[in-house]
Amino acid sequence: MPAVRKVLVVGAGIAGAAAAIRLATGGVAVDLIDALPEAGATGSGITLQGNALRVLRELGVWDRLRPRGHGFDSLGIRAPDAYGTLLAEMTDFRTGGADLPATFGTYRPVLAQLLLERAARVGARVRFGTSFTAIRPDGDGVEVTLTDHRTARYDVVIGADGVRSAVRREIGIDLVTRDVGIDIWRVVTARPASVHRTELILGGPLHIAGYCPTGPESMYVYLAETPQHRGPLSPAESLAVVRSLAAPLHGPWDEIEFDDPARIHFTRFQTHLLDGPWNRGRVVVIGDAAHAAPPTLAQGAAMSLEDAAVLGDLLLTAPVVDDALWTEFTARRLARVRTVVGASLQMCQWLLDGVRGDVPGLHAEVAALVSQPA
Ligand SMILES: Cc1cc2nc3c(=O)[nH]c(=O)nc-3n(C[C@H](O)[C@H](O)[C@H](O)COP(=O)(O)OP(=O)(O)OC[C@H]3O[C@@H](n4cnc5c(N)ncnc54)[C@H](O)[C@@H]3O)c2cc1C
Structure with missing residues (x-):
C-alpha cells in the first residue's frame, strides 16, 4: 500500500499536474487546486527537451501531445549578419532516448490542457479558483484550510505553485529570487x-x-x-x-x-535554487517553487516533470512518509537540478559578458546528465 492515501497539490501547472497524474494513477486520492479562475487559455510556445518527453510518455500524455507540436533533432546557430549566415549545425542529444525527438516545440496551452485532461481522467479532483489560507503540518498529516473556507486533512501537501510560491512562504522557507x-x-x-x-x-x-x-x-x-x-x-x-x-x-x-x-x-x-531539502515535514515544494533557471537550456519544464515523477514514485513505493523518503528525494533531485540551473546561468553570464563560451561543451555536459533517467 502506498505511504499516502490523500494528497493535496497546490498549483496545476506543469509540475503540479504531473504530480497529480502520477499519484492518482497509483491509486492516491489527489486534490489538485489552482488559484487561477480557469485553466490558462493563453500563453506562448514552449521547447521541451527529450528528458521532458520521457516523463510525459510515462504519464500517458505524449501520444496525445505528439500530433500537437513539432519534433526535431538538430540546432542551428546563425550570425547576426545581413544574410543570417548559418554558422553551425549541431546534432541535438536525444536525452529522452532514441525513440523520442531530441527537442519538441508546442504551444503552452496545449500542454496544459493535455496534462489537466489526463489528471482528471486518472481520477484527480481538479479545482480552479481555489487556493489555501493555512497549512498546518503535524506528526502524521497536514491540515489545510482552503480559500472556500473548507478544511481538509492530507497525508502530504505538494506546493507546485511556481516562482512566487505561497506554499514555500507558508512553510517558512525564505528564498530570494533574483533578476538575471x-x-x-x-x-x-x-x-x-x-x-x-x-x-x-x-x-x-x-x-x-x-x-x-x-x-x-x-x-x-x-x-x-x-x-x-x-x-x-x-x-x-x-x-x-x-x-x-x-x-x-x-x-x-x-x-x-x-x-x-x-x-x-x-x-x-529570473533565478533561484532552494539549495537544501525541499520539504518541511510533510509539505514539499517542487518545480519552479524550488528552482527557477533562465530558459537558456530549455530545461525548466523537464526539471519540473522529473521532480513530479520522482516524488510520485517515492510516495507510491515507500512504506511510510519519513525522513528517509525526504532524504532520498533530495538526493535524487538537488544535485541534478543544481547542475542544470548552474549551466543555464553560465549561458546567461557568457551572453552578459559578451564572451564566446563553450556552448556545445555545456550542452553536451547537461545532455549527458539528463539522459540518465532521474
Ligand atoms: C521566459 C520563459 C521561457 C521559458 N521557456 C521554457 C522552455 O522553452 N522550455 C522549458 O522547459 N521551460 C521553459 N521555461 C521554464 C518553465 O516555464 C517552468 O520551469 C515551468 O513552467 C515550471 O512549472 P511549474 O508547474 O513549477 O510552475 P508554473 O508553470 O508557474 O505553475 C504554477 C501554477 O501554480 C498556480 N499558483 C500560483 N500560486 C498559487 C496559489 N497560491 N494557490 C494555488 N495555485 C497557485 C499558478 O496559477 C500556476 O498554474 C521558461 C520560463 C520563462 C520565464
Whole structure:
C-alpha cells in the first residue's frame, strides 16, 4: 500500500499536474487546486527537451501531445549578419532516448490542457479558483484550510505553485529570487517554410534571438535583450518594439511576420535554487517553487516533470512518509537540478559578458546528465 492515501497539490501547472497524474494513477486520492479562475487559455510556445518527453510518455500524455507540436533533432546557430549566415549545425542529444525527438516545440496551452485532461481522467479532483489560507503540518498529516473556507486533512501537501510560491512562504522557507539582467519577448506567429528547427543568434544586437517550430504552420520566436525599462506599453507599442528588435536579423527572419500584438509576451529571466531539502515535514515544494533557471537550456519544464515523477514514485513505493523518503528525494533531485540551473546561468553570464563560451561543451555536459533517467 502506498505511504499516502490523500494528497493535496497546490498549483496545476506543469509540475503540479504531473504530480497529480502520477499519484492518482497509483491509486492516491489527489486534490489538485489552482488559484487561477480557469485553466490558462493563453500563453506562448514552449521547447521541451527529450528528458521532458520521457516523463510525459510515462504519464500517458505524449501520444496525445505528439500530433500537437513539432519534433526535431538538430540546432542551428546563425550570425547576426545581413544574410543570417548559418554558422553551425549541431546534432541535438536525444536525452529522452532514441525513440523520442531530441527537442519538441508546442504551444503552452496545449500542454496544459493535455496534462489537466489526463489528471482528471486518472481520477484527480481538479479545482480552479481555489487556493489555501493555512497549512498546518503535524506528526502524521497536514491540515489545510482552503480559500472556500473548507478544511481538509492530507497525508502530504505538494506546493507546485511556481516562482512566487505561497506554499514555500507558508512553510517558512525564505528564498530570494533574483533578476538575471535579461528581458525576453516571445511571440507566437506563422511558421515560414524555411523554419524547421530551433535556430539561435547569440550576441549581436540582442543577447539571444531564436525560434522554435510548434506545428506545420506555427512557431514561436524569442528576442532577449538588456532590460530597457520602457514602462507599461500598449499592444501597438509592444508590436513596434518586437518589430524593431527583429529588424536587424536576417535569413529566415526576413520571412517572419509580426502582426498580432495579442500573441506577444514579455517577461524577465529570473533565478533561484532552494539549495537544501525541499520539504518541511510533510509539505514539499517542487518545480519552479524550488528552482527557477533562465530558459537558456530549455530545461525548466523537464526539471519540473522529473521532480513530479520522482516524488510520485517515492510516495507510491515507500512504506511510510519519513525522513528517509525526504532524504532520498533530495538526493535524487538537488544535485541534478543544481547542475542544470548552474549551466543555464553560465549561458546567461557568457551572453552578459559578451564572451564566446563553450556552448556545445555545456550542452553536451547537461545532455549527458539528463539522459540518465532521474
Ligand atoms: C521566459 C520563459 C521561457 C521559458 N521557456 C521554457 C522552455 O522553452 N522550455 C522549458 O522547459 N521551460 C521553459 N521555461 C521554464 C518553465 O516555464 C517552468 O520551469 C515551468 O513552467 C515550471 O512549472 P511549474 O508547474 O513549477 O510552475 P508554473 O508553470 O508557474 O505553475 C504554477 C501554477 O501554480 C498556480 N499558483 C500560483 N500560486 C498559487 C496559489 N497560491 N494557490 C494555488 N495555485 C497557485 C499558478 O496559477 C500556476 O498554474 C521558461 C520560463 C520563462 C520565464
